[in-house]
Amino acid sequence: MTALRFQWARMDDLRARDFHAAKLLRDTVFVVEQNCVYQDTDAYDLQCWHLLAWAGDDLAAYLRVTDPGSKYPEPSLGRVLTAPAFRGQGLGQELLTEALQRCDHTWPGQANRISAQQYLLKFYQSFGFAPIGEMYLEDDIPHIEMLRPSVLQK
Numbered sequence: 036m037t038a039l040r041f042q043w044a045r046m047d048d049l050r051a052r053d054f055h056a057a058k059l060l061r062d063t064v065f066v067v068e069q070n071c072v073y074q075d076t077d078a079y080d081l082q083c084w085h086l087l088a089w090a091g092d093d094l095a096a097y098l099r100v101t102d103p104g105s106k107y108p109e110p111s112l113g114r115v116l117t118a119p120a121f122r123g124q125g126l127g128q129e130l131l132t133e134a135l136q137r138c139d140h141t142w143p144g145q146a147n148r149i150s151a152q153q154y155l156l157k158f159y160q161s162f163g164f165a166p167i168g169e170m171y172l173e174d175d176i177p178h179i180e181m182l183r184p185s186v187l188q189k
């Protein structure tokens with residue numbers, strides 16, 4: 036089992052080389068691996084939380100969380116990935132668990148809304164997300180919006 040060290044930071048608190056590592060992985064996964072020409076770097080990067088999961092010196096997994104009132108009224112996880120070499124070891128699960136704990140701590144009482152790739156419906160359901168609405172295409176990839184009610188509201 037790979038031991039992870041988590042780094043939760045705003046852009047201004049990330050070293051350039053840490054953001055570079057995250058961007059490199061985002062490009063590797065979402066542009067190259069998924070064969071999708073899309074605008075990955077965007078304005079949300081400047082005002083969201085970045086969650087980096089390090090395995091020694093390697094960035095093994097990553098996601099970002101946009102603030103409430105930014106992309107959606109609720110905080111929103113996005114750009115969720117595990118580096119190809121680290122898949123299938125439970126790191127995605129650890130990453131989501133850490134991120135949702137951070138969200139619940141940062142924005143107590145807030146739900147979380149995501150635009151999920153449809154093939155991962157069950158993965159996100161296992162964290163309490165429920166699909167809302169119909170499937171839609173985003174950058175030609177089937178997506179579905181999902182909402183996880185706040186743990187405090189349950």
Ligand SMILES: CC(C)(COP(=O)(O)OP(=O)(O)OC[C@H]1O[C@@H](n2cnc3c(N)ncnc32)[C@H](O)[C@@H]1OP(=O)(O)O)[C@@H](O)C(=O)NCCC(=O)NCCS
Binds near residue numbers: 115117121157
């Ligand atoms: C999705 C992703 C983050 C999972 O990472 P991972 O570290 O391999 O995941 P884990 O080992 O923690 O697996 C957890 C669960 O994820 C689900 N899962 C993982 N890969 C999957 C796949 N290719 N298809 C469907 N479900 C998958 C399974 O439910 C798995 O549970 P199981 O092992 O009990 O079957 C990784 O496959 C990835 O980076 N994919 C490409 C990027 C992407 O599509 N991101 C999502 C954008 S919405």
